[in-house]
Amino acid sequence: KKIFAISVVAALAVASCKKHENTVSELRNYSTPTIILQDGQYYSMPVGGILPAIKATAYDSFYHEDATVVFDQSKLDVTVPGIYSVYATAKNKYGMGNTDTLFVAVTDITNVDISGRYVQVATSDTMTLTRLANGFYHTSDAVGVGLSDTANVLPAMFVQTSPTSLVMPTQYSKKFGSFSATNGVVNLSSTDTTYSYNLQNASFPATTRTFRRLN
Numbered sequence: 001k002k003i004f005a006i007s008v009v010a011a012l013a014v015a016s017c018k019k020h021e022n023t024v025s026e027l028r029n030y031s032t033p034t035i036i037l038q039d040g041q042y043y044s045m046p047v048g049g050i051l052p053a054i055k056a057t058a059y060d061s062f063y064h065e066d067a068t069v070v071f072d073q074s075k076l077d078v079t080v081p082g083i084y085s086v087y088a089t090a091k092n093k094y095g096m097g098n099t100d101t102l103f104v105a106v107t108d109i110t111n112v113d114i115s116g117r118y119v120q121v122a123t124s125d126t127m128t129l130t131r132l133a134n135g136f137y138h139t140s141d142a143v144g145v146g147l148s149d150t151a152n153v154l155p156a157m158f159v160q161t162s163p164t165s166l167v168m169p170t171q172y173s174k175k176f177g178s179f180s181a182t183n184g185v186v187n188l189s190s191t192d193t194t195y196s197y198n199l200q201n202a203s204f205p206a207t208t209r210t211f212r213r214l215n
Contacts, residue, residue, distance in 0.1 A: 031062035032098040033090040035069060043086075044105040044133035048078055051086070051104060058090030058098070067092055071102075081107050081161035083136070083169050105136035105159040112160065114186065114193055118211040120144030121194075126214065135160045142168070142181070142199060144209050154179065154201075163188055166195060176203045183208070 038055035045051050051073065058067040067090040076084045084104045091097035115131040118139075125146030130138045142156035154176060158168035166184035173179060179201035187194045196210040 030094070030096050031060055031092065032096045033058040033060040033067040033092055035088055035090050035098055035100045037088065037100060037102065041100070041102045042105075042132035042136055043102060044107065044136050045078065047081055047106055047108050051076065051078075054086075054088070054102065056088055060092045063092055065092065076104060076106075078106055081159065082167050083157060083159050103132075103136075103157065105133055107135040107159050107161050109135035109160050109162060112163065112188070114160065114188070114195065114213070116193075117214045118195075119214055120146075121210045121212055125149075127211070129211075129213075132157070142179070142209075143204055144211065152204075154204075156181075158184065158197075160186055162186075166197065168197060176201055 035056060035058045038057065043052055043054070054071060056069040058069050059065070060067060069088050069090045072087040072089065076086055084106065086102040086104055087099055088102060089097055089099045112135065113131055115129050115137065117126055118129055119126050123144055123146070125144055127139055127141035127144065127146070130140075132138055136157070136159050138155065138157050140153070140155055142154045143152055145152045154173055156168060156171055156179070158166050158181070160166045164186055166186050168181035168184060170178055170180040179199065181197035181199050184197040185195065193213040194210055196208055198206055198208055200206065
């Protein structure tokens with residue numbers, strides 16, 4: 001009886017492992033709407049103010065239908081100067097969604113544009129500062145090593161929060177990880193515009209970096 005029982009169990013085990021050749025595998029793709037931010041993804045607003053109207057549309061080219069864009073402003077704090085993320089999401093009729101990110105600078109700075117080509121004073125290496133919106137900037141290299149040093153270039157965003165200060169909040173680099181800056185200072189002059197900060201990142205020395213505008 002024991003031998004019979006073992007034989008039955010073995011037979012069941014073989015049957016359960018047998019390949020079902022009539023079973024068909026099927027790979028399915030799904031579609032999501034494409035979000036179009038008509039005025040780009042960078043915005044600026046005053047402290048305590050109202051976020052400017054965001055113009056965005058979404059369309060699912062597979063199902064040939066428009067989708068409604070919904071904005072999540074839960075991370076936006078209009079009372080504190082800085083850079084914040086706003087998420088735009090759109091879903092098709094089957095609930096398949098897509099998300100894009102907008103960046104909002106909260107600042108009371110007005111009528112100031114410090115964009116241009118800069119040189120880091122300590123190294124004489126150059127970088128480009130691009131104005132994204134009012135008081136909102138993108139630097140091609142926050143480290144100041146020069147664009148030719150591709151291994152150590154670190155693009156970053158910061159917001160000028162007053163005529164004499166800037167804030168570079170925590171950001172993420174795939175190469176260097178999280179980074180930010182402290183002690184951000186702006187010096188506006190008709191002949192000599194500079195900005196400086198202490199970069200906070202384990203890959204680079206925590207020294208003050210000062211940048212002087214060339215044009």
